[in-house]
Amino acid sequence: MDSRTAxxxxxxxxxxxxxxxxxxxVAAPHTARLPWWLNLIATILFAWRIYLAWGExxxxxxxxxxxxxxxxxxxxxxxxxxxxxxDSGVALLVLFLSLKLLELRHTRDALVLVLLTYFLALTNFxxxxxxxxxxxxxxxxxxxxxxxxxxxxxxRALQANLKTAGVLxxxxxxxxxxLFFLFPRVQGPLWGLPQDAYSGITxxxxxxxxxxxxxxxxxxxxAFRVRFQGAPPPRPQLYWxxxxxxxxxxxxxxxxxxxxxxxxxxxxxxxxxxxxVTLEPHNHNWLFALELAAKVPPNAGVSAxxxxxxxxxxxxxxxxxxxxxxxxxxxxxxxxxxxxxGLQLPAGFNPRARRLAQQWAAGGxxxxxxxxxxxxxFREQGFVYTLEPPLLGRDSVDEFLFGSKRGFCEHYxxxxxxxxxxxxxxxxxxxxxxxxxxxxxxxxxxxRQSDAHAWAEVWLKxxxxxxxxxxxxxxxxxxxxxxxxxVPATDPLPLMARTTLAWLRExxxxxxxxxxxxxxxxxxYNPERQREFLSRMGMxxxxxxxxxxxxxxxxxxxxxxxxxxxxxRMRSADPVQRLWLRFCAKLGKEGCARAAHxxxxxxxxxxxxxxxxxxxxxxxxxxxxxxxxYGVAADARLLAELRLLxxxxxx
Amino acid sequence: xxxxxxSRSQLYLAFFGPRKPEPGTIFLRQNRVYILPTRPGxxxxxxxxxxxxxSINYNLSxxxxxxxxxxxxxxxxxxxxxxxxxxxxxxxxxxEPVFAGKTAWFELFVENRSGYERSAIVLxxxxxxxxxxLAAARGATGSVPVAAERRGWLTPGRITLxxxxxxxxxxxxxYIQPDMRCLVYPKPDDGMLPLPEPSGGVGEKRVASGGSDDxxxxxxxxxxxxPRHIHWKAAARGQGLQTKVFSGRxxxxxxLDWSALPxxxxxxxxxxxxxxxxxAADQEGLRYGLRLPGVELAPDAGEPQxxxxxxxxxxxxx
Numbered sequence: 023m024d025s026r027t028a029x030x031x032x033x034x035x036x037x038x039x040x041x042x043x044x045x046x047x048v049a050a051p052h053t054a055r056l057p058w059w060l061n062l063i064a065t066i067l068f069a070w071r072i073y074l075a076w077g078e079x080x081x082x083x084x085x086x087x088x089x090x091x092x093x094x095x096x097x098x099x100x101x102x103x104x105x106x107x108x109d110s111g112v113a114l115l116v117l118f119l120s121l122k123l124l125e126l127r128h129t130r131d132a133l134v135l136v137l138l139t140y141f142l143a144l145t146n147f148x149x150x151x152x153x154x155x156x157x158x159x160x161x162x163x164x165x166x167x168x169x170x171x172x173x174x175x176x177x178r179a180l181q182a183n184l185k186t187a188g189v190l191x192x193x194x195x196x197x198x199x200x201l202f203f204l205f206p207r208v209q210g211p212l213w214g215l216p217q218d219a220y221s222g223i224t225x226x227x228x229x230x231x232x233x234x235x236x237x238x239x240x241x242x243x244x245a246f247r248v249r250f251q252g253a254p255p256p257r258p259q260l261y262w263x264x265x266x267x268x269x270x271x272x273x274x275x276x277x278x279x280x281x282x283x284x285x286x287x288x289x290x291x292x293x294x295x296x297x298x299v300t301l302e303p304h305n306h307n308w309l310f311a312l313e314l315a316a317k318v319p320p321n322a323g324v325s326a327x328x329x330x331x332x333x334x335x336x337x338x339x340x341x342x343x344x345x346x347x348x349x350x351x352x353x354x355x356x357x358x359x360x361x362x363x364g365l366q367l368p369a370g371f372n373p374r375a376r377r378l379a380q381q382w383a384a385g386g387x388x389x390x391x392x393x394x395x396x397x398x399x400f401r402e403q404g405f406v407y408t409l410e411p412p413l414l415g416r417d418s419v420d421e422f423l424f425g426s427k428r429g430f431c432e433h434y435x436x437x438x439x440x441x442x443x444x445x446x447x448x449x450x451x452x453x454x455x456x457x458x459x460x461x462x463x464x465x466x467x468x469x470r471q472s473d474a475h476a477w478a479e480v481w482l483k484x485x486x487x488x489x490x491x492x493x494x495x496x497x498x499x500x501x502x503x504x505x506x507x508x509v510p511a512t513d514p515l516p517l518m519a520r521t522t523l524a525w526l527r528e529x530x531x532x533x534x535x536x537x538x539x540x541x542x543x544x545x546x547y548n549p550e551r552q553r554e555f556l557s558r559m560g561m562x563x564x565x566x567x568x569x570x571x572x573x574x575x576x577x578x579x580x581x582x583x584x585x586x587x588x589x590x591r592m593r594s595a596d597p598v599q600r601l602w603l604r605f606c607a608k609l610g611k612e613g614c615a616r617a618a619h620x621x622x623x624x625x626x627x628x629x630x631x632x633x634x635x636x637x638x639x640x641x642x643x644x645x646x647x648x649x650x651x652y653g654v655a656a657d658a659r660l661l662a663e664l665r666l667l668x669x670x671x672x673x
Numbered sequence: 674x675x676x677x678x679x680s681r682s683q684l685y686l687a688f689f690g691p692r693k694p695e696p697g698t699i700f701l702r703q704n705r706v707y708i709l710p711t712r713p714g715x716x717x718x719x720x721x722x723x724x725x726x727x728s729i730n731y732n733l734s735x736x737x738x739x740x741x742x743x744x745x746x747x748x749x750x751x752x753x754x755x756x757x758x759x760x761x762x763x764x765x766x767x768x769e770p771v772f773a774g775k776t777a778w779f780e781l782f783v784e785n786r787s788g789y790e791r792s793a794i795v796l797x798x799x800x801x802x803x804x805x806x807l808a809a810a811r812g813a814t815g816s817v818p819v820a821a822e823r824r825g826w827l828t829p830g831r832i833t834l835x836x837x838x839x840x841x842x843x844x845x846x847x848y849i850q851p852d853m854r855c856l857v858y859p860k861p862d863d864g865m866l867p868l869p870e871p872s873g874g875v876g877e878k879r880v881a882s883g884g885s886d887d888x889x890x891x892x893x894x895x896x897x898x899x900p901r902h903i904h905w906k907a908a909a910r911g912q913g914l915q916t917k918v919f920s921g922r923x924x925x926x927x928x929l930d931w932s933a934l935p936x937x938x939x940x941x942x943x944x945x946x947x948x949x950x951x952x953a954a955d956q957e958g959l960r961y962g963l964r965l966p967g968v969e970l971a972p973d974a975g976e977p978q979x980x981x982x983x984x985x986x987x988x989x990x991x
Contacts, residue, residue: 129841130713133713133716133841134713134716137713137716137717138720140720140724140743141720141723141724143739144724144727144728144733144736144739144740147731147733147735147736147739148731148733151733151734151735155735156735156738159735163739163743167746167840170840170841170842171838171839171840173841174793174837174838174839174840174841175793175806175838175839176793177792177793177804177806178792178793178806186839187839190746190749190750190753190839190840191742191746194742194745194748194749195742195745196745197741197745197748197749198741198742198744198745201741201744201745202737202738202741205737205741208729209732212726212729212730337732338732544735544738545734545735546734547734548732577748581748581749581752584749584752585752588752588753588756589756596786596810599786618696618698619697
């Protein structure tokens with residue numbers, strides 16, 4: 023083999039298949055997200071390459087590949103309307119990788135392919151950073167590293183190469199940990215992210231129309247996790263406040279005008295709850311808090327309607343600490359200007375509801391009495407709480423109140439607020455989550471998308487904005503024990519929300535707790551957590567200079583340890599030879615070095631003559647060495663004697 | 674690739690340039706094993722840089738982990754690549770004489786006395802390489818080819834030992850100059866001139882060389898052979914014409930004499946001519962002697978005579 027052209031060496035079939043296997047493993051999770059035509063092309067190219075390799079056929083010409091590249095890029099552009107987004111980037115990478123297969127001739131091409139495969143593994147994390155993804159990508163890293171070993175040592179068995187790759191990665195793991203914890207973290211992004219960087223995230227939206235929340239309720243995804251210091255509040259008090267809606271156009275509720283950041287003014291009674299929320303990314307600014315939060319987390323503000331707003335959209339899992347009071351009286355907003363949006367109603371919609379509300383308000387009934395009448399109406403008129411309400415027409419509130427009488431929380435909240443406004447009471451819709459389930463494994467409270475809820479707030483004289491939940495009037499069970507118990511058994515809920523299989527719940531609790539640990543420790547490791555962690559580890563000023571210095575010494579120290587460990591095995595494998603060399607070195611230090619041509623007997627004779635005082639011991643060593651080295655049988659006793667003699671030898 | 678740039682500079686020659694050959698077994702100490710990334714290694718580093726930037730930009734914790742794991746793997750691979758080459762023992766082996774213009778093979782015995790295996794050790798010189806794998810506490814023989822251009826002693830010069838194991842992203846190498854040499858005989862010329870006539874004064878005529886003392890064997894028929902010596906029985910069996918050769922005191926003594934060559938030939942051409950004659954005479958089973966200015970080898974036949982003559986021709990005047 024010519025070594026200058028080692029990079030041009032042809033690839034063995036088994037190594038090619040190994041490489042293709044690694045690539046397939048990395049690309050597999052992407053197939054669900056890529057357009058069907060790209061999956062088809064990639065599969066065909068894959069199969070084609072295997073077919074060509076199997077029959078040792080020639081690879082296709084360059085013009086065909088060029089044609090495919092151009093065609094593929096046009097296809098990606100038509101699908102995504104851009105070439106530079108996150109999704110289109112991944113699509114292009116998959117396209118190029120599968121086309122590169124048809125150019126895979128020499129070791130050099132294969133190495134390029136392995137590097138691209140590593141890169142493709144990283145792109146999987148754009149979409150999922152869960153434990154299973156991490157495990158799969160770790161496995162692919164092992165397989166692809168074994169590919170590197172295959173091409174560096176084509177003569178070895180695949181199994182041996184896989185083992186070498188495993189050893190390399192195992193030894194790399196401690197260094198990786200040091201880098202992970204100490205590499206100075208920068209809060210991204212470094213530059214503007216593509217438009218599609220955060221698509222596909224579920225959660226509450228910034229508008230509410232009939233069906234919005236019932237759709238969300240069918241998702242099992244976790245919205246956030248909460249860890250309470252001390253006992254959590256009882257379930258009926260678990261109202262997690264989210265976006266508040268003021269403007270109603272007859273169908274859809276929207277937030278009011280952009281309100282200045284305000285202060286929270288309320289009189290609290292009862293004991294506060296301290297807790298920490300780990301919020302899943304939802305790509306909006308609001309942060310969820312138990313009603314009513316007494317302080318604002320750093321890097322966040324509060325709107326006049328008491329929605330906590332992060333300064334930047336929540337695009338990564340975020341953790342914040344809060345203190346809330348569940349018993350409170352809101353005292354602010356006595357200003358008529360502030361209350362006016364709470365009375366706005368679209369003209370010409372829902373005349374029957376308006377009439378009903380005006381009836382209640384007539385005769386000088388008190389505010390509280392009006393509210394009570396409305397709640398009684400919901401309670402007594404045979405309303406049904408269901409995830410599958412019928413579709414409503416133009417006058418949605420009228421049709422719901424006097425016709426279908428079947429709805430989910432958004433229907434109740436929406437029509438309740440409509441009625442209140444029609445009766446002359448300022449009211450608004452609040453969305454968020456209600457409830458939460460304590461995971462007995464790690465004591466975190468898990469709040470899921472299926473806990474999404476909508477309720478109402480009415481401004482009462484002297485008491486300010488007061489929460490009323492019309493859903494609770496219809497279906498007290500919803501608030502007491504969750505949506506699964508409240509809706510009819512035939513409604514489509516996530517399987518796990520309703521399951522009565524105890525072991526399945528147990529499995530899910532454990533899995534959730536593990537995933538939570540993973541999120542908290544690994545995925546949530548951001549610049550703040552890094553500073554916090556390093557302070558706890560005893561670094562007095564965790565600035566980037568200190569981190570870099572510690573990083574340098576940490577990695578250097580680890581590598582030095584590893585070197586020492588590796589060198590330990592570098593010694594001669596033959597103990598007799600080792601002892602003899604040690605003996606020679608001892609004499610060499612005295613100035614009686616063994617010449618290269620000198621046999622053991624000659625050397626012993628010469629050095630014994632030179633050091634008459636030690637001659638006896640020198641001869642003893644020589645005899646044993648010669649016996650062990652050239653004698654018939656190896657003798658453990660002789661070796662032990664030689665070891666002792668050499669160890670204690672000195673002139 | 675670094676080497677390519679460096680090899681033109683004086684500094685490089687000062688460091689890595691030819692040194693004196695080392696006698697005996699060469700031990701690859703730590704300080705004579707160099708290591709640098711290969712071209713794919715540099716591409717790997719570049720890819721890691723892009724991956725790190727991607728991880729920062731998208732806040733991918735797992736991206737950091739993957740990037741750092743691969744970077745650490747690269748660091749650990751430095752140790753492994755280095756370890757794969759260092760502390761090897763290389764002893765010179767045989768180097769069979771060759772004729773000028775052919776390739777000389779220098780045998781090197783690479784010995785791994787350590788307790789772990791060494792894989793994909795490449796020995797190369799001037800673009801020609803051989804690869805060997807060494808199990809723990811085992812050795813292997815590798816042959817390095819060197820083009821033998823001129824007669825005389827040929828040394829292998831600087832041989833490179835290199836390895837890219839285990840990941841191919843790094844290359845560790847070391848230079849050795851083992852103290853070994855290979856004898857290069859002059860290239861036999863391709864002239865058509867036949868062997869000179871045996872010198873009349875000392876022996877009989879060459880035609881009489883087929884005297885009937887002792888039957889020594891058969892050889893291919895040549896035009897000048899006497900019809901009496903043709904092995905007719907074999908010819909009748911369709912085996913072609915063969916001549917019976919006889920040896921013995923009666924066989925002619927042939928002198929391959931420098932002074933008998935045309936004066937217009939230069940030194941190397943004369944040596945080439947004599948070399949061909951030595952080979953031809955040996956093949957014919959003749960007794961021949963060699964006379965060079967200041968050197969005289971008495972007539973004899975057989976392997977030892979051939980080697981002695983070729984050696985004199987190879988080293989003449991050097």
